[in-house]
Amino acid sequence: xxxxxxxxxxxxxxxxxxxxxxxxxxxxxxxxxxxxxxxxxxxxxxxxxxxxxxxxxxxxxxxxxxxxxxxxxxxxxxxxxxxxxxxxxxxxxxxxxxxxxxxxxxxxxxxxxxxxxxxxxxxxxxxxxxxxxxxxxxxxxxxxxxxxxxxxxxxxxxxxxxxxxxxxxxxxxxxxxxxxxxxxxxxxxxxxxxxxxxxxxxxxxxxxxxxxxxxxxxxxxxxxxxxxxxxxxxxxxxxxxxxxxxxxxxxxxxxxxxxxxxxxxxxxxxxxxxxxxxxxxxxxxxxxxxxxxxxxxxxxxxxxxxxxxxxxxxxxxxxxxxxxxxxxxxxxxxxxxxxxxxxxxxxxxxxxxxxxxxxxxxxxxxxxxxxxxxxxxxxxxxxxxxxxxxxxxxxxxxxxxxxxxxxxxxxxxxxxxxxxxxxxxxxxxxxxxxxxxxxxxxxxxxxxxxxxxxxxxxxxxxxxxxxxxxxxxxxxxxxxxxxxxxxxxxx
Amino acid sequence: xxxxxxxxxxxxxxxxxxxxxxxxxxxxxxxxxxxxxxxxxxxxxxxxxxxxxxxxxxxxxxxxxxxxxxxxxxxxxxxxxxxxxxxxxxxxxxxxxxxxxxxxxxxxxxxxxxxxxxxxxxxxxxxxxxxxxxxxxxxxxxxxxxxxxxxxxxxxxxxxxxxxxxxxxxxxxxxxxxxxxxxxxxxxxxxxxxxxxxxxxxxxxxxxxxxx
Numbered sequence: 053x054x055x056x057x058x059x060x061x062x063x064x065x066x067x068x069x070x071x072x073x074x075x076x077x078x079x080x081x082x083x084x085x086x087x088x089x090x091x092x093x094x095x096x097x098x099x100x101x102x103x104x105x106x107x108x109x110x111x112x113x114x115x116x117x118x119x120x121x122x123x124x125x126x127x128x129x130x131x132x133x134x135x136x137x138x139x140x141x142x143x144x145x146x147x148x149x150x151x152x153x154x155x156x157x158x159x160x161x162x163x164x165x166x167x168x169x170x171x172x173x174x175x176x177x178x179x180x181x182x183x184x185x186x187x188x189x190x191x192x193x194x195x196x197x198x199x200x201x202x203x204x205x206x207x208x209x210x211x212x213x214x215x216x217x218x219x220x221x222x223x224x225x226x227x228x229x230x231x232x233x234x235x236x237x238x239x240x241x242x243x244x245x246x247x248x249x250x251x252x253x254x255x256x257x258x259x260x261x262x263x264x265x266x267x268x269x270x271x272x273x274x275x276x277x278x279x280x281x282x283x284x285x286x287x288x289x290x291x292x293x294x295x296x297x298x299x300x301x302x303x304x305x306x307x308x309x310x311x312x313x314x315x316x317x318x319x320x321x322x323x324x325x326x327x328x329x330x331x332x333x334x335x336x337x338x339x340x341x342x343x344x345x346x347x348x349x350x351x352x353x354x355x356x357x358x359x360x361x362x363x364x365x366x367x368x369x370x371x372x373x374x375x376x377x378x379x380x381x382x383x384x385x386x387x388x389x390x391x392x393x394x395x396x397x398x399x400x401x402x403x404x405x406x407x408x409x410x411x412x413x414x415x416x417x418x419x420x421x422x423x424x425x426x427x428x429x430x431x432x433x434x435x436x437x438x439x440x441x442x443x444x445x446x447x448x449x450x451x452x453x454x455x456x457x458x459x460x461x462x463x464x465x466x467x468x469x470x471x472x473x474x475x476x477x478x479x480x481x482x483x484x485x486x487x488x489x490x491x492x493x494x495x496x497x498x499x500x501x502x503x504x505x506x507x508x509x510x511x512x513x514x515x516x517x518x519x520x521x522x523x524x525x526x527x528x529x530x531x532x533x534x535x536x537x538x539x540x541x542x543x
Numbered sequence: 544x545x546x547x548x549x550x551x552x553x554x555x556x557x558x559x560x561x562x563x564x565x566x567x568x569x570x571x572x573x574x575x576x577x578x579x580x581x582x583x584x585x586x587x588x589x590x591x592x593x594x595x596x597x598x599x600x601x602x603x604x605x606x607x608x609x610x611x612x613x614x615x616x617x618x619x620x621x622x623x624x625x626x627x628x629x630x631x632x633x634x635x636x637x638x639x640x641x642x643x644x645x646x647x648x649x650x651x652x653x654x655x656x657x658x659x660x661x662x663x664x665x666x667x668x669x670x671x672x673x674x675x676x677x678x679x680x681x682x683x684x685x686x687x688x689x690x691x692x693x694x695x696x697x698x699x700x701x702x703x704x705x706x707x708x709x710x711x712x713x714x715x716x717x718x719x720x721x722x723x724x725x726x727x728x729x730x731x732x733x734x735x736x737x738x739x740x741x742x743x744x745x746x747x748x749x750x751x752x753x754x755x
Contacts (some may be wrong), residue, residue, distance in 0.1 A: 160724050199694050199724055207694050228695045269643045297646050340601035343742050
């Protein structure tokens, strides 16, 4: 499948690194200090027993971690996770400075493309978002984008089915608890054939969170353990709001976020050494006037990149991050300004899994238009970070000598070849001269993005699951709903 | 400047460490305890509350100043005649069963206290019957505020309203809800008395419901 003309490795001689070697060591040692002295609440009995056996001191639900155990865990986790698409082809090599982009999950509302209204998410919206992500060449994975209100207990299973049915791209999935991720795994197995095959060729990465500060909930821990038991990849991302649930300063937020990630990593590796885990967080400060998480603030960008740097350079594990989002309420210049800054920051820093493209309004509203627009920005950014290629053909010495002083290159084969294979071509970006732009309708970028979004929604047909796979998914959904209903009746 | 005005200024400026001495000085100046309370301690917080509502100051400015106010109230309270301290009413605040997210609820609780409510914060992961028990134990409670962060826990709000009905307490309290997955449609569906999208609006809603 044609994912992109440009590769995903960010070629940048001096990548953006906010932390020096000493500063990374400082974050690490301060995290060890907090985890040993202050500890963390691990609200999962079996996990606490496992941690106690491994040398932790446990008092009630509070666990105190010895340095050696944390450092052991960082050495056990793998440095790369290969993720495959629905067809079984390699889609993402998470590790190093490879960068991949996807949308986000569980927004309560969507920005209606036709009416501009902020309205509740529907199943059709979920299907549309999956289709759009499938159609956009620069998007590498999908998340569900919105909340499935119609299914209070099995919303995550229905969300997964919608993603699976409407895109061949790999997914990052959310789940309520062990039972829920088990159901999602069953659906992924319906595509892969077996759990062993799924572990060998993961189709999804699970998304999971602690609760800042320093609290690891029973379901979150259980889900880490489920994934580790089955060697399925997951992240464990603090969704900290510095100023509210974490320190206001970047250094303080980093230390706390690092602590929270390290606990998840330790539980994962103790459950099964070598279990694949993506390390990093979403640490966007709370705006202390409107009291919403900023999602896209300069401080959030710094936190994002710095914690991912810890993952990549200190612990040598795949890194998690977010990008392409805005605090705005409409798809306008602010939305593009914030989203584009964020996307370019990823190019400089090389974070592996970058989600939330298309998020607006503090993560409460999903915008299909912002997603479509960001596809263009990501493709530009990727071309920038392809940098300069040096070889005989690219140095073009033979052409320069032949064209000579005051010649021109317009009719050169060299020009045509590299224009067609490497030069970035605009899609939604306007480059016409003024008269040409007027002749084409004097459209704005917003208008062109809206037209494209509607075109994809109305006309794009993603590759379907086979009938056998689709029937298997439907059967799993029915069982999940029936089990949920019977539990509801018992209550 | 009188010692009373100085106290109000110190409270408004969030100079917590200076409040105790300033409160004593305002009392020593000859002001009635009730006057010191209302003009020296409560009024500056009302001023800050309004500034915060209008987006002119940051929430820590209000909350730190409130800490100072509480220090002053500890000194003044023993000197007051019973019934002098006016309260907006009693509110029970919870994060519902199965949910461990509480920063939003904590923020609303703090702002309610600053606004003069007596807040009973039951914490997080609170079952419907625990909420019913708290309402039974606090007959003067006017409002129950419930928070949820997840679609899988928000239905505990419906369970709680049903539990209050079964216990014959539903018409004794007003129920308001908030949280990321919740909306007005859901509030109407489960029979809540109100829903708010953010913390300052939650305080305004609580004031309205408490006086209905």
